[in-house]
Amino acid sequence: MPLYHDEDQAMLADTARGFMADEGNTTKQLRHWRDRDCPDGFGHALWKQMAGMGFTGMLVGEEDGGLGMGHVEAGIVLEEIGRNLTPSPFLTSSVLAATALKHGSNDLKGRYLPGLVSGDSVFAVAIDETAKHRPSRITTKAEKSGNGFKLTGAKSFVIQGASADMLIVAARTSGSDDDKDGITLFAVPKDVANMSHDAVRLVDSSMASQTKFDGVDLDGDAVIGEVDGGREVLNAMLTAGRIGAAAEGVGVAAGAMDMTVDYLKQRKQFGQLIGEFQALQHRASHLYSEVEIARAVVIKAQQLLDAGADSAELMSSVAKAKVAKAAGLSVKEGVQMHGGIGMTDEYDIGLYMKRDRALQEFLGDAYFHANRVAELSGY
Amino acid sequence: MTDLETFRNETRAWLEANCPAEMREPVRDDEDVYWGGRNATFKSDAQKAWFEVCRDKGYTVPAWPKAYGGAGLSAPEAKVLRQEMSRIGARPPLSSFGIWMLGPALLQFGTEGQKQRFLSEIARGEIRWCQGYSEPGSGSDLVSMQTFGEDKEDHWVVNGQKIWTSYADEADWIFCLVRTDKDNKYQGITFMLFDMAGGGVTTRPILLISGNSPFCETFFDDVKVPKSYGEDCPGFVGQINRGWDVAKYLLGHEREMISGIGGGERTAAIGSAMKRQSAKTGDELDPVLRAELAMFDVDSLAFTAMGEKFMDEMKSGKGHPAQPNMMKYVGTELNKRRHELMMSAGGSRSLEWESEETGGGKPSRGWLRTKANSIEGGTSEVMLNVISKRILDLPGS
Numbered sequence: 001m002p003l004y005h006d007e008d009q010a011m012l013a014d015t016a017r018g019f020m021a022d023e024g025n026t027t028k029q030l031r032h033w034r035d036r037d038c039p040d041g042f043g044h045a046l047w048k049q050m051a052g053m054g055f056t057g058m059l060v061g062e063e064d065g066g067l068g069m070g071h072v073e074a075g076i077v078l079e080e081i082g083r084n085l086t087p088s089p090f091l092t093s094s095v096l097a098a099t100a101l102k103h104g105s106n107d108l109k110g111r112y113l114p115g116l117v118s119g120d121s122v123f124a125v126a127i128d129e130t131a132k133h134r135p136s137r138i139t140t141k142a143e144k145s146g147n148g149f150k151l152t153g154a155k156s157f158v159i160q161g162a163s164a165d166m167l168i169v170a171a172r173t174s175g176s177d178d179d180k181d182g183i184t185l186f187a188v189p190k191d192v193a194n195m196s197h198d199a200v201r202l203v204d205s206s207m208a209s210q211t212k213f214d215g216v217d218l219d220g221d222a223v224i225g226e227v228d229g230g231r232e233v234l235n236a237m238l239t240a241g242r243i244g245a246a247a248e249g250v251g252v253a254a255g256a257m258d259m260t261v262d263y264l265k266q267r268k269q270f271g272q273l274i275g276e277f278q279a280l281q282h283r284a285s286h287l288y289s290e291v292e293i294a295r296a297v298v299i300k301a302q303q304l305l306d307a308g309a310d311s312a313e314l315m316s317s318v319a320k321a322k323v324a325k326a327a328g329l330s331v332k333e334g335v336q337m338h339g340g341i342g343m344t345d346e347y348d349i350g351l352y353m354k355r356d357r358a359l360q361e362f363l364g365d366a367y368f369h370a371n372r373v374a375e376l377s378g379y
Numbered sequence: 380m381t382d383l384e385t386f387r388n389e390t391r392a393w394l395e396a397n398c399p400a401e402m403r404e405p406v407r408d409d410e411d412v413y414w415g416g417r418n419a420t421f422k423s424d425a426q427k428a429w430f431e432v433c434r435d436k437g438y439t440v441p442a443w444p445k446a447y448g449g450a451g452l453s454a455p456e457a458k459v460l461r462q463e464m465s466r467i468g469a470r471p472p473l474s475s476f477g478i479w480m481l482g483p484a485l486l487q488f489g490t491e492g493q494k495q496r497f498l499s500e501i502a503r504g505e506i507r508w509c510q511g512y513s514e515p516g517s518g519s520d521l522v523s524m525q526t527f528g529e530d531k532e533d534h535w536v537v538n539g540q541k542i543w544t545s546y547a548d549e550a551d552w553i554f555c556l557v558r559t560d561k562d563n564k565y566q567g568i569t570f571m572l573f574d575m576a577g578g579g580v581t582t583r584p585i586l587l588i589s590g591n592s593p594f595c596e597t598f599f600d601d602v603k604v605p606k607s608y609g610e611d612c613p614g615f616v617g618q619i620n621r622g623w624d625v626a627k628y629l630l631g632h633e634r635e636m637i638s639g640i641g642g643g644e645r646t647a648a649i650g651s652a653m654k655r656q657s658a659k660t661g662d663e664l665d666p667v668l669r670a671e672l673a674m675f676d677v678d679s680l681a682f683t684a685m686g687e688k689f690m691d692e693m694k695s696g697k698g699h700p701a702q703p704n705m706m707k708y709v710g711t712e713l714n715k716r717r718h719e720l721m722m723s724a725g726g727s728r729s730l731e732w733e734s735e736e737t738g739g740g741k742p743s744r745g746w747l748r749t750k751a752n753s754i755e756g757g758t759s760e761v762m763l764n765v766i767s768k769r770i771l772d773l774p775g776s
Contacts (some may be wrong), residue, residue, distance in 0.1 A: 003688035004697055261771050276775035278764070284773065285766035289705045293678075293685040300684035315680070322681040366677075367670075373680070374673040379654035379664065 001307075003299055005072070012073055016080045019053055024086030026348050033087060034205040040163040041207035042087035044122075050088065051119025059098040059240075064113045066098075070306035071240060075247035075298060082251020085348070085355050087206060089122040092159050095244040096237050097123035100168050100185060103225040103233045108187055112166055124164035125237065126155035126188075126211055133157075133364040135170070135238060137178050140213065142171035142186060149173070149223075151186065151216040159362070161209030162197035165190050168237075169213070173228050183230040186222045193217070204351075204358040239316045242363045243301045246319040249359050250298050253291045253327035256334040256352040260284070263338055280337060287333050294319075294326035314376045321369035324360045331356045386456055390463045397432045401425035403468045407738060409593075412474050416507025417551050430504065433472035440478055440502045443486070447494050448502025454694040476545065477501035477508040481554045483632045484570070484616055488625050492611030497572070509575075511541040511555030511597060512626065519761050521556075522564055522623065526599060528557040528571065534614075535559070535571070537579075537602040543755065547582040547595035550575060557604075560620050570622030571615050573604045589747040590732070590740070631700075633756040634707035647683040648676040649717060653724035660728055668723055675713075675720055682713055701769035708762035711752035718746040 005013060023029075023046060033043055050056050055077050060066020067073075074095055081090055093116055101109055101116075115121030127135055140153025151171055161167060167188045175182030188195065194216045197209040225233040261284055264275030274280055301319040304312035331353040335342035342349050360366065380388075402425050406412060410422050413430050421427040433439050436450060442457040443449025452460060482501055485493055500506040517524040526539025537557055547553070552574050560567030575582075579602035584592035605614045617625045650672040657664055664672070689706055692698035722729045722742060729742035737743075753759040767773040 002691035002695065003684065004692055004695070261773070265772075265774060273774045275773040281767035281771075281773050282760070282763040284771055285705075285708075285763040288766055288771060289709050292702075292705060293681050293709065296685035296688040297681035299688065315684075318677050318680045318684075321674075321677040325677075366674075370670070370673040370677050373648075373676055374650055374669060377648055377676065378651045379669065379672070 001303055003296065003303070005076070005299075009072060009076060013076045013080075015053070016055075016077050017083075019049075020077075020080035020084045020086055023049055024081065024084040024088070026085055026351060030085050030087055030205060030351060039199065039207065041160065041201070041205060042089065042163075046086070047088060047122065048119040050090065051117065055090065056094050056119050057098075057113070057117035059094060059102075060113055060117055061102070064109050065117045066113070071095075071243055071302040072299065072306060074244060075302045078244050078247040079251035079254070082248035082253075082355075082359075083255035085204075085252070085255070085351050089124075089160055089164075091241065091244050091248060092125055093121070093123040096125045096241040097166075097168055099237045099240040100125075100224050100233055101187075103185075103236070104187065105221065107221055108224060112187065115165065121165040122160060122163055124158050124161045124167045124209075125241075126158045126161065126167050126169040127234070127238075128157045129153070129155055131156065133361070133368055135234065136180075138170050138172045138183055139177045140169065140171045142173050142184055142218070144173075145217065148217060148219045149184075149186070151188070151213040151218055153213050155211045155213075156208075157362070158197070158209040158211045160207055161211045162199040162207065167211070168224065170230060170234050173230075175228075180231055182228050183234060184227050185224040185230040185233050186218055187224055188213075188216065188218065188222065202358050204354040206358060235313070238363060239305060239313055242316045242320045242369075243298065243305055243312075245359055245362050246294075246298045246301065246316075246323040249320075249323035249327045249356065250291070250295045252352055252356050252359060253294060253323065253330040256327075256330040256349060256356075257284075257287055257291055259349055259352070260287075260330075260334040260337050267339075274337075283333055283337075287330055290326040290329055294323045297322050314373065317364075317369040317372040317376065320364060321366045321373065324366035324369070327356045328360065328366075383455055383459060387459050387463065390460055393436075394463055394467060394469060397429075398464075398467065398469045399425035399429055402429040402470050402472075404470075405468065406470055408741070411470065413472065413504070414475055414507055414546070414549070415473050415477075415501075415504025416475075416549065417505070418549070419504065419507070429470070430472045434503055437502070439473040439504060440482065440498075443482065443498060443502060447498035449498075458690070473504045475501060475504070475507055476510055476550075477506065480510060480629050480632055481508050481572075484554070484625050484629050487628060488617040490611050490613060492609065493613065493616070496608070496612055506551045507546075507549065508552050508554060509544050509547045509550035509597075511544055511547075511553045513543045514540060515542050519758055521626070522568070524556060524558060524568070526555070526557050527561070528559050528569065528604065530559065533606055535569075535604045535606070537571070537573075537599045537604055539599050541597040541599075542585075543594045544582070544597045545594055547575070547597045548584055553580075553597070554616070556622055556626055563620065565623050566620050568622040568626070569615050569619050570617055570625040571604050572608075573602065573614065577603065579603070587747070588750075589744040591744060591748070630757060631703045634703040634762075647679040649679070649721065650676050653721065657724060660726065662726060664724065668720070672720055672724070675716060679713055679717070682709055685709070699770055701765055704757070704762045704765040705770070707757060708753075708759050708766070711749075712759060714752050715749045718749045722746050 054067055057066030058069045058074050062068040142149040142151045169186045169188050170183055172182055173184040194214040196212045199207055199209045202208055267274045297319045301315040304315050334349045335353055338349050341347050413426055438450055440449040441452045441460050445451040485498055514524045528535035528537045555571050556568050557571050558567055559569040579600045581598040582595040585594050586592050607613055653672055654664055725742050731737045732740040
């Protein structure tokens with residue numbers, strides 16, 4: 001398969017680009033909700049519109065009412081989300097949760113997928129427990145209790161946790177904290193007793209929760225996949241989520257870069273356009289190269305994942321790390337080259353910097369993933 | 380099974396049957412590379428056998444038309460062949476500037492007569508070519524070159540000097556930029572083809588910091604270059620005074636080649652190999668070095684994907700025409716970084732200049748050689764200028 005979008009995918013990209021630029025732009029979404037202190041951090045109306053576009057259920061199988069598309073397609077939408085800094089539940093609900101629910105029972109699918117496809121529901125994922133991403137260690141416990149489980153522990157960095165209709169929680173059902181086995185994934189509905197969210201606003205205006213489970217009673221049918229066999233589903237979720245986050249990161253990187261290159265063509269100092277200065281031209285050209293490479297490795301990872309290749313796992317980490325570096329460079333160069341106005345809230349370039357920082361951290365930063373590349377490569 | 384899968388199976392079987400085991404070992408030094416030409420000798424029977432079987436099948440230049448000695452493979456088939464050769468570590472049967480550079484120029488700009496003669500000679504490894512571009516006063520600013528061809532009706536008399544002519548001392552013919560109009564900077568250069576043994580050509584190897592001499596200075600002293608080598612076979616490519624168009628086109632190819640994209644897929648990630656190498660000398664990778672290796676592997680694996688995307692896009696006509704400049708810039712900078720890390724991981728052993736254990740100082744000489752990567756074929760700085768101008772459309776560049 002060639003490493004570029006086929007005709008259908010190119011058409012989808014056109015549609016997604018137009019839609020997100022019109023409806024998902026910073027004026028209508030990010031700034032709008034931020035300036036109103038919206039507790040969700042995103043707009044439900046846009047989420048419904050995205051459902052209308054067919055985006056929310058892209059990864060959901062056709063038999064479950066979705067479009068049965070792949071990660072290349074989901075990535076197309078994510079890149080535009082990134083480019084417009086659009087706050088939405090797409091990455092967590094339509095990519096991570098949708099991937100997990102593929103492994104769920106028909107009962108679970110029937111309970112949750114229609115709401116996802118219609119844009120009426122929002123899902124969150126609760127994996128991290130400390131300030132850094134470390135999914136190898138799961139201490140939140142789910143102990144057998146009657147016909148079900150009792151969930152105890154705490155999760156951090158649960159994006160849109162307090163707004164979610166259901167949370168996918170990775171918990172330990174056996175073994176010790178760092179064991180590979182003994183993990184079980186649960187679909188936890190929002191209205192269960194003894195679950196509490198400490199919702200905090202993050203630097204990018206998104207909302208994340210510290211979520212506590214203080215003896216939450218769960219039915220046995222809340223289990224996604226096999227009891228004690230959740231690691232595989234968790235890994236599938238993480239791989240899809242990381243590749244998705246990388247796609248969004250490419251959009252952030254490209255959006256910031258385009259803004260910056262435009263600025264170089266408008267701003268005059270010393271009687272000339274600053275884009276005429278070779279010192280800036282070379283930095284802009286270097287940045288362009290890095291963003292192009294980031295985009296290439298992301299589509300490579302998406303295609304591998306869609307093809308079910310084993311190497312998708314390695315490539316997901318290569319992609320996440322590469323994008324973090326490229327997008328980080330893009331926003332830093334963006335603010336610097338904008339000069340003083342790059343520091344003002346009025347200009348969007350700073351918003352790109354903030355979003356990139358949060359996105360880098362989500363599901364593992366460049367250090368985490370470079371280390372993982374080394375481990376997977378045997379050193 | 381699709382046609383391409385059938386082709387893959389056939390190719391795999393053919394390679395299995397025809398590629399000698401010795402030709403699946405990594406290339407150790409220049410002796411392992413077969414360059415062809417009038418004075419070529421084979422290092423081993425295996426090298427000879429592998430070359431001949433590929434030549435007969437058109438696999439020295441698989442994507443060239445059969446009429447000119449190629450195998451006429453489609454782009455996807457050629458990719459499959461590259462992948463299958465790479466899978467078993469098969470060496471290229473024939474390397475030459477004819478294949479990499481003159482060939483593409485002739486395919487694009489050559490007459491039928493030129494293709495019949497020169498492409499076939501290249502494909503069969505009969506003539507070894509070198510490239511005459513740079514001059515002592517014309518490096519990055521190539522178009523300022525002064526080597527002059529005086530018009531004598533049916534031939535030119537060429538005088539001047541070229542530099543950085545790769546392996547000129549071993550080449551048979553040269554494709555050479557010669558000024559034919561002193562008043563016209565860009566439209567006053569002709570892309571000439573001539574025999575180096577025809578008289579008036581002297582070459583002198585240049586000793587580099589690596590201790591090797593892959594490049595020469597080449598002097599032209601009243602060299603007679605015919606305007607025609609027979610019917611439909613001019614002694615120049617394209618039109619007289621329009622050689623710059625050919626040169627620019629070829630520079631694109633050179634940039635692809637130097638970026639490591641055109642010439643097959645090298646091992647992108649090096650971390651695990653460096654760990655094994657350290658273990659052999661009783662060393663361990665320093666944690667900070669390990670981290671640098673990991674960051675390098677991320678960049679390198681990502682660039683491999685970029686290379687694949689670049690090739691796919693070029694073949695389908697989707698790529699930006701200036702994209703080879705980006706590939707050259709990133710590929711060469713990565714290669715320099717690769718060798719810096721390999722030197723660090725190798726420790727004092729990698730400093731050895733002549734020892735047998737290091738194959739005559741391969742690590743250190745190879746490291747020094749890479750420093751030319753971002754100079755030859757257009758410096759990194761020139762590449763960044765081109766990206767600024769042609770891709771980002773920045774003002775005044």
